[in-house]
Amino acid sequence: MVIITFLLLGTILIVLQTSLLPLLPHWLGTPDPLFVLIVFAAIRMETYQGAVLALIFGLLFDIFSGPYLGLYPVVFVILFVVLRLLAVNLLLTEAVHQVPLTLLSYLATTAGLYLFASLLAPDAPLPWSWRDVLLQLFMLAVFTIPLFAFYESLLVRLVQRKKRRSSLQVQAGNRFR
Amino acid sequence: MRKKNKRARLIKIFLLGGVLFALFLILVVSTVGRQEFNASHKISLELIGRAQAATTDVTDYFKSVWTDYVALWGVREENKRLREELANCRAARNEYREAVATNIRLTKLLALKESLPPPVLTARIVGKDPSLWFKTVIVDRGSADGVKKGMPAVTVEGIVGQVLDTSPQFSKILLATDPNSAIDVLIQPSRIQGIVKGRNDDGLELQYVLKNCDVRKGDQIITSGLGGVFPKGLPVGTVSKAVRDRRGMFQKIEVAPAVDFNGLEHLLIIMKENSLAE
Known part of the structure; x- marks a missing residue:
């Protein structure tokens, strides 16, 4: 249920990011709520849930972005593994870690995409634009905390619902038979 | 008994995980190897494309209401x-x-x-690439309308790009401003040939023009017809800057595109394989 709900949410975010948010003026940058969701999935969800979501979002993003198929799943899964290791070993799950972790992840992902795309087509070098990257980082810094709060509340609600349902199932049988 | 159950559960989880991992590997290898949309990509594009089209409908409606109001003046x-x-x-x-x-x-x-001249098909842009490094768009015409990979996309102002992949109802277009796009062109007044590449910032760059060639600001750039994608004579842009560096054999030429890529809403796909005579 958690995976399906977040998958639906991610799909809606992809639709918004590809059809509605590009209408914002270019100088304002474009918010990237899906990226925040992937970071959230890596540090707050169960390992298998986060891995499945990172992979599926990567596969979906491949359809709507860039000429190379397979680029986003690889980058998103690597990001997931690194973040998961950091979250488990260094306990970077507190609210104070959210913004720096998201910004660093974004910078690493952007650099990773840049690197992979440059390796795949060495005759078509991508122009690195610090202005655009910094603008995106600024937008992420603004939106990370509210988005994390929203995803967290959704996850808590789903987990509580699951617990309630499983407790009801346990009580339903005749335990004295 | 409990231990046995636990072990059976673990084996089940490992088996499921193994199957999923194998499926993932097959999917990634087949996708990366062929660089074409597979069935799952096509289904996803069909579903999400419809949602994109619906969102674009709603935004277009509100935009048109506002434009109509302003146009009353x-x-x-x-x-x-x-x-x-x-x-x-x-x-x-x-x-x-x-x-x-x-x-x-x-x-x-x-x-x-x-x-x-081949017939053209009007298409509406329903989705834009959200990434920093790539320039692609999704349009609401697909293989069911006869769109095929490699077909050129244009507007009345000039060239836009070419079809990269299709699903039955939607297609992905690689814009000319993407660094992976390369178009064989001519400088109209001097008939000098070159390659126009995307610069990712909605600008273009004309490459492989020798230093001794006469290129001036304002020169029109048109497609050469070589390369087999774009028909000859379509406007590409205008030379905005030509610099002769001391190093190297070629000039550094910047081109202002004929098409406003930021305001792009509709485009025409040239159905190269169908002739009007048929």
Whole structure:
């Protein structure tokens, strides 16, 4: 249920990011709520849930972005593994870690995409634009905390619902038979 | 008993995980190897494309309401001017229609199907690439409409890009401003050949033009017809800057695109494989 709900949410975010948010003026940058969701999935969800979501979002993003198929799943899964290791070993799950972790992840992902795309087509070098990257980082810094709060509340609600349902199932049988 | 159950559960989880991992590997290898949309990509694009189209419908509606409101200012004078223009256009259209009919008839007689211009298909942009590094768009025309990989996309102003992949109802277009796009072009006044590449910032760069060639600011760039994707003579842009560096053999030429890529809403796909004579 958690995976399906977040998958639906991610799909809606992809639709918004590809059809509605590009209408914002270019100088304002474009918010990237899906990226925040992937970071959230890596540090707050169960390992298998986060891995499945990172992979599926990567596969979906491949359809709507860039000429190379397979680029986003690889980058998103690597990001997931690194973040998961950091979250488990260094306990970077507190609210104070959210913004720096998201910004660093974004910078690493952007650099990773840049690197992979440059390796795949060495005759078509991508122009690195610090202005655009910094603008995106600024937008992420603004939106990370509210988005994390929203995803967290959704996850808590789903987990509580699951617990309630499983407790009801346990009580339903005749335990004295 | 409990231990056995636990072990069985673990084996089940490992088996499920193994199957999923194998499926993932097959999917990634097949996708990366072929670099074409597979069935799952096509289904996803069909589903999400519809959602994109619906979102674009809603935003277009609100945009048109606002535009209509703004357009009310001075609409009477514009209406009068447009009516006159329409009358002139109708007269011209009748003449052209007759000329095209004659052209088709004569071309058929001469069995020169290839020399006729191919028909075009109007497509609406429903999705834009959200990434920093790539420039692609999704349009609401797909393989069911006859769109195929490699077909050129244009507007009346000039070239836009080419079809990268298709699903039955939607297609992905690689814009000319993407660094992976390369178009064979001519500088119109001097007929010098070069390759136009995207710069990712909605600008273009003309490459492989020797230093001794005469290139001036304002020169028109058109497609050369070589490379087999774009028909000859379509406008690409205008030279905005030409620099001769001390190093290297070639000039550094910046090109302002003929098309405004930021305001792009509709485009035309040239159905290269279908002739008007058919």
